[in-house]
Amino acid sequence: MASLSIPRLVKTPIETQAATALRASIVAGDIPAGQRITEIEIAGQMGLSRATVRAALHQLAREGLLTLVPYTGWTVMSLSAQDAWELYTLRSAIERLAAQLVAAAINDAGKADRLREAYEQLVSACKRGHAARIAEADFGLHQTIIALAGHRRLTEQYALLEQQIRVYIRSSDALLPNPGMVVAQHKPIVAAILAGDPDKAGALSEQHNLTEGRRLADHLLALERRAADARQETVPSQRSRGATSTRQTRRARA
Amino acid sequence: MASLSIPRLVKTPIETQAATALRASIVAGDIPAGQRITEIEIAGQMGLSRATVRAALHQLAREGLLTLVPYTGWTVMSLSAQDAWELYTLRSAIERLAAQLVAAAINDAGKADRLREAYEQLVSACKRGHAARIAEADFGLHQTIIALAGHRRLTEQYALLEQQIRVYIRSSDALLPNPGMVVAQHKPIVAAILAGDPDKAGALSEQHNLTEGRRLADHLLALERRAADARQETVPSQRSRGATSTRQTRRARA
DNA sequence: TGATTGACGATTGGCGACAATCGGCAATAA
DNA sequence: TTATTGCCGATTGTCGCCAATCGTCAATCA
Numbered sequence: 001m002a003s004l005s006i007p008r009l010v011k012t013p014i015e016t017q018a019a020t021a022l023r024a025s026i027v028a029g030d031i032p033a034g035q036r037i038t039e040i041e042i043a044g045q046m047g048l049s050r051a052t053v054r055a056a057l058h059q060l061a062r063e064g065l066l067t068l069v070p071y072t073g074w075t076v077m078s079l080s081a082q083d084a085w086e087l088y089t090l091r092s093a094i095e096r097l098a099a100q101l102v103a104a105a106i107n108d109a110g111k112a113d114r115l116r117e118a119y120e121q122l123v124s125a126c127k128r129g130h131a132a133r134i135a136e137a138d139f140g141l142h143q144t145i146i147a148l149a150g151h152r153r154l155t156e157q158y159a160l161l162e163q164q165i166r167v168y169i170r171s172s173d174a175l176l177p178n179p180g181m182v183v184a185q186h187k188p189i190v191a192a193i194l195a196g197d198p199d200k201a202g203a204l205s206e207q208h209n210l211t212e213g214r215r216l217a218d219h220l221l222a223l224e225r226r227a228a229d230a231r232q233e234t235v236p237s238q239r240s241r242g243a244t245s246t247r248q249t250r251r252a253r254a
Numbered sequence: 255m256a257s258l259s260i261p262r263l264v265k266t267p268i269e270t271q272a273a274t275a276l277r278a279s280i281v282a283g284d285i286p287a288g289q290r291i292t293e294i295e296i297a298g299q300m301g302l303s304r305a306t307v308r309a310a311l312h313q314l315a316r317e318g319l320l321t322l323v324p325y326t327g328w329t330v331m332s333l334s335a336q337d338a339w340e341l342y343t344l345r346s347a348i349e350r351l352a353a354q355l356v357a358a359a360i361n362d363a364g365k366a367d368r369l370r371e372a373y374e375q376l377v378s379a380c381k382r383g384h385a386a387r388i389a390e391a392d393f394g395l396h397q398t399i400i401a402l403a404g405h406r407r408l409t410e411q412y413a414l415l416e417q418q419i420r421v422y423i424r425s426s427d428a429l430l431p432n433p434g435m436v437v438a439q440h441k442p443i444v445a446a447i448l449a450g451d452p453d454k455a456g457a458l459s460e461q462h463n464l465t466e467g468r469r470l471a472d473h474l475l476a477l478e479r480r481a482a483d484a485r486q487e488t489v490p491s492q493r494s495r496g497a498t499s500t501r502q503t504r505r506a507r508a
Numbered sequence: 509t510g511a512t513t514g515a516c517g518a519t520t521g522g523c524g525a526c527a528a529t530c531g532g533c534a535a536t537a538a
Numbered sequence: 539t540t541a542t543t544g545c546c547g548a549t550t551g552t553c554g555c556c557a558a559t560c561g562t563c564a565a566t567c568a
Contacts, residue, residue, distance in 0.1 A: 011559090013324070013521060038549065049523045051305070054550080055312065062316045064407070070267070071529040071550050086407045089351060097347040153318070153340045157411065265529090267551060292519065303553045308520080325520050325559040 018046060018056035026065050026076055027163050033171035034078040037066075063160050065167065079168050081221045087168065088213020091161050092206050094154060095142065099189065099205035100198040101149040111148050112194055118144035119190045126179035134177050135169075141186060145193070145205075169216070185212070272300060272310035280319050280330055281417050287425035288332040291320075317414050319421065333422050335475045341422065342467020345415050346460050348408060349396065353443065353459035354452040355403040365402050366448055372398035373444045380433035388431050389423075395440060399447070399459075423470070439466075 012020075022042070025031045039057060043050040057074055060066045067075050077083075106112055118141045125137035139162070146158045185208050192201040266274075276296070279285045293311060297304040311328055314320045321329050331337075360366055372395045379391035393416070400412045439462050446455040 015521075040549075050550090051524080051552095052522055055309065055522090058309065058312070059316065062313065068550085069530095071548085072531080073549065086405050089355070089405065090407055090411070093347045093351040097343060101343070151340050151343065153344055157344070269551075294519075304520090305522095305554085306552055309552095322520085323560095325518085326561075327519065 014048065015052050015055045015059075018048060018053055019059040021046070022056055022060055023063070023065060023163065026060070027166045027170075029167070029170040031076055033076050033167055035076045036073045037076070038073045064164055077164065077167060079171060079220070081217060081224065083164075084168065084213070084217035084220050087161060087165055088209065088217060091158075091165065092209035092213060094158050094161065095145070095209050096202045096206040098146045098149040098151070098154060098158070099193055099201040101151060101154075102145055103193045103196055103198040103201035105148075105150075106193060106196045114144060114148060115190060115193060119186065122186060123183055126183050129179055131177060134179060134182060138177070138182060138186075141190075168220075268302065269306050269309045269313075272302060272307055273313040275300070276310055276314055277317070277319060277417065280314070281420045281424075283421070283424040285330055287330050287421055289330045290327045291330070292327045318418055331418065331421060333425060333474070335471060335478065337418075338422065338467070338471035338474055341415060341419055342463065342471060345412075345419065346463035346467060348412050348415065349399070349463050350456045350460040352400045352403040352405070352408060352412070353447055353455040355405060355408075356399055357447045357450055357452040357455035359402075359404075360447060360450045368398060368402060369444060369447060373440065376440060377437055380437050383433055385431060388433060388436060392431070392436060392440075395444075422474075 022031075031037065039050045039054050042057070043053040046053060057066060057068075061068050061074070065077050067077065069075060102111065102115070106115075118137075122134075122137040122141050125133040143158075143162075146155055149155070189201060189204045189208060192204055276285075285291065293304045293308050296311070297307040300307060311320060311322070315322050315328070319331050321331065323329060356365065356369070360369075372391075376388075376391040376395050379387040397412075397416075400409055403409070443455060443458045443462060446458055
């Protein structure tokens, strides 16, 4: 009796499941950037012990998605121009390395096919012109290149950057992608990788990421300026601690 | 009464202190690479609750220094040729970015002086010829370049890589540095950064890191081969679970 | 004799309760 | 009125204990 077609269950500790669910909520924007949350509140909503939730929150803090304000609460990452700069410069360095590694090993079994497949999905999404699909296919192509590098630490590091970038994009008035430009930007990178040219692949990848990253960061900076201008025209409001209201981020005294 | 010269106390939760102490023990080799440890044992030694130690261990797992084998124990990171390759390729990408960023902003107040200072300390250590001092001054120069980039995520990522590299170096029969070569390798990098040439600084930095990283990885591979040869000549020993003995790494069934 | 099952010791997983810390607000003093 | 102090509610920090899981070994079966 070789196999009964019974699927293998993947057991995941509840701590890890809680971290996964919270991560998804943050990245999806259900818990907005800058939001204050507390262990008690989340534990209540999830039906778990506070200690379990606490472990999950610490996990997300390590990933940069949350910041702990000791004895006060936790805040979802908030984003500045400096954060944007850090994210896109680091992402560009990581993706350059991946493009080089994949180009150098593109003759390995199946790699070229997988890359072509991911690129075709991007082209397909751009033809349909649906913005969310384009964005996902764009991310998908990048992820494929990263995965094909066969470099666990690189993959893990990239995932951390990606989720922060997703929070970033979602919390801003994200720019709509131009489908024609998206394809045009990625085509030479894919071609260089498929041609097995690490230097060219790395350089093109880096250029693409720096250009797009700067553009998005500039856009956010403009948004921040507009928000700051608008804030100067409103009357400062009283702040008090409501019994059940959630809090915006606040400074720890440390 | 402006100031009483009373130093500001920096309070650190005991969880964090435990993580810091354990990290230091692992990086220093007091807990060897590949070693199995348990929460009960560590909690007993540290005089803390197991839950507190557990939080610290999870922190270090996130940093890649420990691996959790569920319901069985924790193991200190062990190192393969793949790990070595991952570490040096990623380190090289990170340091290239830092060299570029510092070169582009080398005219900022104090940066050139700090870089020169770190380099002089390396030269000084090499003149004295004391291996541990050379290694520390070498790390110090790299750390200075990273810190001067003014990029928090980069600094944090580099710290994680660095500590893994330290475990790596300590667990192998580390190569002794040749003082003259160490200076010669770093001089052109520092010069390019001070000249404000990001492209040249990045390229030289990358080349240096890839060369040194490959050399160390090859060295470790040779060690692994020697160990594997030696292992084939010994009689496989019985394995049993002693009540108090610590365990070597074992495979999870997942 | 080899394969299977069940029990048990050793471990981590998760819980709720007590302890420590922080910030806001009211009371008090100058 | 402003500055200081003390109290309290709300939060995280830490603890010890029960629950769940895993691997090993002995007993049983074919």
